[in-house]
Amino acid sequence: MAEEAITDAPELATGDGVRRRDFINLAAVSAAGVAGVSLLVPLISQMAPSADVLAESSTEVDISAIQPGQAIKSIFRKQPVFIRNLTPKEIAEANAVPISSLRDPQTLAERTKEGKENWLITMGVCTHLGCVPLGAGEGEIKGEFGGYFCPCHGSAYDTAARIRKGPAPKNLEVPTYEFTSDTVVKIG
Amino acid sequence: MSFPWAHEYTPSHPFMKWMDEKLPLPRLVYNSVGSGYPVPRNLNYFWNFGFLALACLGIQIVTGVILAMHYAANAGVAFDSVEHIMRDVNWGWMLRYAHANGASAFFVVIYIHIFRGFFYGSYKAPREMVWLLGVVIFLLMMATAFMGYVLPWGQMSFWGAKVITGLFSAIPLVGEPLQQWLLGGFAPDNASLNRFFSLHYLLPFVIVGVVVLHIWALHIPGSSNPTGVEVKSESDTVPFYPYYIAKDGWAMGLFAFLYCAMLFFFPNALGHPDNYVPANPMSTPAHIVPEWYFWPFYAILRAFTSDFFFIPAKLMGVLAMFSAILVWFFLPWLDRSPVRSGSYRPAFKKFFIILLIDVLILGYCGGAPAAEPYVMISQIAAIYYFAHFLIILPIVSSIERPDPLPFSITEAVLGSDEQAALAPAE
Numbered sequence: 153m154a155e156e157a158i159t160d161a162p163e164l165a166t167g168d169g170v171r172r173r174d175f176i177n178l179a180a181v182s183a184a185g186v187a188g189v190s191l192l193v194p195l196i197s198q199m200a201p202s203a204d205v206l207a208e209s210s211t212e213v214d215i216s217a218i219q220p221g222q223a224i225k226s227i228f229r230k231q232p233v234f235i236r237n238l239t240p241k242e243i244a245e246a247n248a249v250p251i252s253s254l255r256d257p258q259t260l261a262e263r264t265k266e267g268k269e270n271w272l273i274t275m276g277v278c279t280h281l282g283c284v285p286l287g288a289g290e291g292e293i294k295g296e297f298g299g300y301f302c303p304c305h306g307s308a309y310d311t312a313a314r315i316r317k318g319p320a321p322k323n324l325e326v327p328t329y330e331f332t333s334d335t336v337v338k339i340g
Numbered sequence: 341m342s343f344p345w346a347h348e349y350t351p352s353h354p355f356m357k358w359m360d361e362k363l364p365l366p367r368l369v370y371n372s373v374g375s376g377y378p379v380p381r382n383l384n385y386f387w388n389f390g391f392l393a394l395a396c397l398g399i400q401i402v403t404g405v406i407l408a409m410h411y412a413a414n415a416g417v418a419f420d421s422v423e424h425i426m427r428d429v430n431w432g433w434m435l436r437y438a439h440a441n442g443a444s445a446f447f448v449v450i451y452i453h454i455f456r457g458f459f460y461g462s463y464k465a466p467r468e469m470v471w472l473l474g475v476v477i478f479l480l481m482m483a484t485a486f487m488g489y490v491l492p493w494g495q496m497s498f499w500g501a502k503v504i505t506g507l508f509s510a511i512p513l514v515g516e517p518l519q520q521w522l523l524g525g526f527a528p529d530n531a532s533l534n535r536f537f538s539l540h541y542l543l544p545f546v547i548v549g550v551v552v553l554h555i556w557a558l559h560i561p562g563s564s565n566p567t568g569v570e571v572k573s574e575s576d577t578v579p580f581y582p583y584y585i586a587k588d589g590w591a592m593g594l595f596a597f598l599y600c601a602m603l604f605f606f607p608n609a610l611g612h613p614d615n616y617v618p619a620n621p622m623s624t625p626a627h628i629v630p631e632w633y634f635w636p637f638y639a640i641l642r643a644f645t646s647d648f649f650f651i652p653a654k655l656m657g658v659l660a661m662f663s664a665i666l667v668w669f670f671l672p673w674l675d676r677s678p679v680r681s682g683s684y685r686p687a688f689k690k691f692f693i694i695l696l697i698d699v700l701i702l703g704y705c706g707g708a709p710a711a712e713p714y715v716m717i718s719q720i721a722a723i724y725y726f727a728h729f730l731i732i733l734p735i736v737s738s739i740e741r742p743d744p745l746p747f748s749i750t751e752a753v754l755g756s757d758e759q760a761a762l763a764p765a766e
Contacts, residue, residue: 196521199535205525225622229526232622276622280654282506282527283499283624303626304503305642305710319645321652 210340212332215271223288225276228327228339232276234288234300235337238311243269245298246312256323260312263326273337274313274324278302285309285324300324343562345574347375372559378577379584380565382753386460387563387584388591389453394551395592396446401544403439404488411491413537415530418493419618437607443485444610445599447633450478458671459692461568461680466561468672473554475668477547482634482665484543487536489631490528496612498619499628501528501536507641510655527621567752568680569745573759576749627709635706636699637661639718640725642710660722667729674729677737684743687736695728 213226215235223236238246246260264272276284280302286292287300287309295301295308297316302308307318314323329339349370351357360367370376410429412421425432454474457463463471486504490497505522509515524531562571571577578584602609610632614625630638644657651659667674682689698721705718751757 199524200521201523201525202531205529205531227622230529230621231527280506281503282509283503283628284622304624304628319642319653321654 210338212336212338214335215337216335220270222290225288226339228275232284232288233327233339234272234274234276234313234324236272236274236288236313238270238272240270242298242311246310246314249310249312249314255315255321258312258314258323263312263314263323265331268331271331271337272311272313273329273339274326276300277325278304278307278320279315279322279324280305280307280318280320342371342376342559343378343571343574343577345577346371346378347579349374349376372555373585374581375579377559377562377580378571378574379563379580380571380576380749381578381583382565382567382749383563383584383587384566385591386452386456386566388588389449389456391588392449392591392595393446393453395595396442396449397544397547397551399442400439400446401548403435403442404541404544406435407439408541411537413491413534415493415533415619418491418533422492434603437603439488440611441599441603441607443488444631444633445595445602446481447485449595450481451633454478455696458695459682459689460564460566461675461677461682462564463672464675464680465672467558467564469557470554471672472669473550473557475665477550477554478668479665480543480547480550484540484547485631485633487540487543490533490536491540492615493533493619494615495617495619495623495625496615496628498528498621499624500630501532503628504630505532507658507661510652510658512655528619564680565749566681566683567746567749568684569747569749569752572748573750575757575759629707632703632707635704636702637664637706639702639706639714640664640722642706642715643718643722645715645719660726664722664725667726671729671733675733675737677740677742679742679745684745685736685740686743687740688733691728691732691736695725698724698728 209229211226211228211233213224213235215224215237218224218235218237220237220239221242223234226233226235243260251257251259260269260272263274264270276288278285281304283302283304285300285302285307287294293301295317297308297310299309299311299313299316302318302320305319307320308316309320309324310316312323313326315321327339329337332338349360349367351360351366356366359365367376407425410421410425410432412418422436425436427433429435457471457474486500490501501523505519505528508522509519511518520526522532523529524535565571612629617625629635638661641657641661644653644660646653677685677688679685682692702718702721702725705714705721708714746752748757748759750759
């Protein structure tokens with residue numbers, strides 16, 4: 153004890169070197185800092201979608217009654233989803249567009265499943281600011297490109313639901329989906 | 341801080357003496373809004389709007405706390421609970437109309453307060469901090485008003501929430517997750533409504549806190565005045581109480597008259613009929629517009645219709661809308677003119693009036709449908725708006741030749757100041 157006291161003494165007097173107290177101070181404040189910051193994790197992540205909201209993230213739709221040229225609005229994640237049975241003429245129109253002329257270049261084939269090119273399944277959420285475009289319901293205007301038309305800020309989509317005119321930056325989003333049978337599609 | 345000639349608080353009653361030793365709260369009040377606060381004697385009616393803004397905040401907090409006693413923040417019943425307030429709760433219709441129109445009244449008052457600051461150079465040294473805190477209050481007000489408008493859960497509430505949170509989705513990479521985090525889901529729903537209610541209740545009290553800082557910062561140099569000449573002597577000031585308390589009271593009476601006329605005779609004039617339709621996530625109203633007080637900024641948002649270099653149009657619109665307010669933070673350093681008041685700045689005065697007209701045009705376009713010619717008009721008006729702050733103000737303040745300033749506030753008011761004869765000419 154006496155020996156230690158003697159070796160510590162000059163450092164304490166001049167303040168040179170790393171003292172045990174400096175280390176404890178630094179370690180304690182760092183630990184408190186890390187602990188304080190880690191408190192933010194629950195405080196922030198509580199606002200993210202909760203388990204029950206995420207649990208609604210897939211939905212099954214019977215599409216057997218949709219005739220060519222018709223479309224239905226279904227609900228996926230509490231948002232509208234458009235399921236459209238394209239006519240051969242609409243498919244031809246979509247395929248006739250040069251890809252390089254598109255704002256968000258995609259072919260109809262890339263936006264549908266192989267062998268099911270007539271089934272165009274997209275979110276009914278305009279990629280501009282989230283309004284529901286017109287064109288899926290009976291008698292709604294489809295815009296000048298024959299697909300969908302958003303009345304909020306005038307975005308027009310073509311028969312492959314690709315953005316052609318107006319402020320929207322992207323094509324209508326194609327959600328993840330699969331055909332569980334010929335008449336049932338599972339979205340999400 | 342105060343001027344040396346400020347009246348000192350001298351309690352006479354034994355209880356007040358005792359209180360002054362234990363907790364000098366009466367002294368604080370006396371020195372802040374009582375006889376102990378000397379104020380320039382020449383304030384015009386534009387200086388009443390700070391007090392009126394505080395009164396509006398009070399009205400909103402009192403009516404809001406009462407409405408919260410009857411409102412249910414649940415997506416299933418929120419709309420019905422608002423109708424319950426309107427039809428069944430005693431005086432509920434009046435309290436809700438008072439709150440809804442109170443928000444509009446608050447913004448009318450605050451816009452006049454802000455433009456008063458623009459014209460009279462209230463943002464200039466030594467009051468930069470007063471101005472910066474004021475901009476913070478305005479941002480908090482906008483957030484509070486937006487979330488309040490969502491609470492009735494009508495069509496405009498729902499789609500307003502969707503469009504405004506949709507703005508955040510424009511941010512690259514983190515945009516989509518950020519929007520889902522803000523909403524607590526993929527679209528506005530119960531989680532969104534609950535958190536908006538919680539924050540709508542909280543933020544007004546945060547505003548109260550920042551208002552205290554705003555007034556504290558103001559009281560360090562003391563109030564500005566229409567000449568922009570700083571206070572020089574006791575003859576330039578009068579005590580806040582009774583002079584300005586009385587004048588603010590008069591303004592309050594006039595304000596109450598206009599507010600009540602709105603509240604009792606045109607309670608829905610500034611609302612949207614669509615918000616009396618319950619929220620429907622499957623159908624968008626044909627014409628979505630925010631409340632009138634957001635129109636100038638909404639017009640700037642919509643002015644960007646094509647990509648700007650590599651920045652997508654949507655993101656550019658969002659950045660421009662936020663920048664339209666953030667630019668105010670730099671105002672004390674953009675306007676370099678040593679002359680504070682616009683009354684003595686002939687060139688600045690003209691550009692101020694053009695800015696005022698420009699903002700009114702933006703407001704008109706923001707409320708109009710997103711079609712020509714409104715889009716093109718908003719584009720020109722938005723460019724001018726930014727040009728005013730970033731180009732015109734710095735240039736005008738460096739080349740302008742200001743009119744001669746009065747020697748003192750007293751001279752401006754009385755035509756002469758005996759001290760002017762004693763002081764060397766400036």
